[in-house]
Amino acid sequence: MEVNFYNTLERKIMPFSAINGKKIGMYTCGPTVYNFAHIGNFRAYTFEDILRRTLEFFGYDVTHVMNLTDVDDKTIRDSRKAGVALNDFTRKYKDAFFEDIKTLNIEPATVYPAATDHIPEMISLIQTLMDKGFAYQAEDKCIYFSIDKFPEYGKLARIDRENQRAGVRINSDEYAKDSVADFALWKAWDENDGDVKWDSPWGPGRPGWHIECSAMSCKYLGDTFDIHTGGIDNMFPHHEDEIAQSEAAYGHKWVNYWLHCEHLMLNGEKMSKSLGNFYTLRDLLAKGWSGREIRWVLIGAHYRKKLNFTFDSLAQARDTLNRFTDLFNRLRSVSLAGDGSEIAATVAAKMSEFETAMADDLNTAAALAPLHELTRAANKLADTNVLTKAGADMILDAFRRFDTILGCLDVDAVAEVEAIPAEVVALAEERSAARKAKNFAESDRLRDEISKLGYVIKDAPGGVYELKKA
Ligand code: AMP
Ligand code: ZN
Secondary structure, eight states, X not given: OOOEEEETTTTEEXXXXXTBTTEEEEEEOOOBSSSOOBHHHHHHHHHHHHHHHHHHHTTOEEEEEEOBBOSSHXXXXXXXXXXXXXXXXXXXXXXXXXXXXXXXXXXXXSBOOBGGGOHHHHHHHHHHHHHTTSEEEOTTSOEEEOGGGOTTTTTTTTOOGGGOEEEEEEOSSOOOGGGOEEEEEEEEOOGGGTTOOBOOTTOSEEEOHHHHHHHXXXXXXXXXXXXXXXXXXXXXIIIHHHXXXXXXXXXXXXXXXXXXXXXXXXXXXXXXXXXXXXXXXXXXXXXXXXXXXXXXXHHSSOTTSOEEOOHHHHHHHHHHHHXXXXXXXXXXXXXXXXXXXXTHHHHHHHHHHHHHHHHBTOOHHHXXXXXXXXXXXHHHHHHTTOOOHHHHHHHHHHHHHHHHHHOOOOTTOOOOOOOOOHHHHHHHHHHHHHHHTTOXXXXXXXXXXXXXXXXXXXXXXGGEXXXXXX
């Protein structure tokens, strides 16, 4: 099946064609490890996971590189504030990131290069840009990319040359579209950097954020590859600057497809650390939501549409996933003989609808409809006792296949509800009767006995109680 993607570079949906048959090189701008990632960041990483799983679903072999930005303006600023060495400071957030992506069932990238392990590659790329006349050292000792020397500058973010301030310099990693200027490739050391510095032909200093991705992607994917992804806010200046550096150095087109995901919003505003309106994954886990439920919310909208995060949407996710789990359990208990022809055609049709939606620029919102339709069809057949075991197995197989992309259905998870021993239940009932009779001494004695057996009892109004393992 032909797979189509919206290519930000061309501003249109295009058939996907890989450079090297079924082998794909894909680069993703990974986390800046100065804090716990928030669920807005995870919308981007989940989108990239869906993209990768979809390519794999359609038979591609994906080499996925995701960098870790462990030296930049923000990591230096906050490690200094915390009084912790940069590497120790970022280690904590790297570990947290790997834990979080596991919780969200995001497939690990093929390689996670860290910026601090690739300084020589960055220096060498900057040297090439110096040698070719695209870069210069300014009075502040920093090395800048001269946007005037690269006539295609602005082609990704669509910034006209009239709106570019060539010759004006900008030293910070992040800046707005109306500050387009020559940007820093190498930042000369100053006292704000503390002991963070590396030697270079231009004096001690550190790389700019943008050169990190150009150097690391080339090392692992070569100087031209298929797909580069990120959140939409990475498009300018980060990706624009990456294109300029890479194409100027290599002398040819660098990346064929650029895919960007829209923002996760909270009350109508972009979820972001700088605005302070964010939930980390850990915040939501602490409130009792699961990784599967959060993932379901994040993938429910098309990646190019803004998605407003609400707790209602998490509650709906819980309902929906529970309904699927009920279906899977029901399907496992079907034993009727037969060849499955009562459902085979429906399964095939729903699978084809799912594939068509995913191949259409990862339309997850449309791809979920056939799952609900198949659920209804399966329940209807089971209600009237005409669903066979063969049919039930076909349905389970279809859901397993959907889940190779969706990654949150957990088709084969059998609920581990450990039965409470009858003896404990009997004691609890006795205690309940004692309480009703206002025999509190007896009720306390029974509570102790229950507790000795390793269970706790929690009373609620109306004589209701909850019995749990201690
Ligand atoms: P950072 O760690 O700030 O470099 O961001 C990591 C990734 O998260 C980048 O791809 C950003 O574009 C993306 N991102 C940041 N905020 C949001 C948001 N509210 N919604 C979706 N993606 C976001
Ligand atoms: Zn990047």
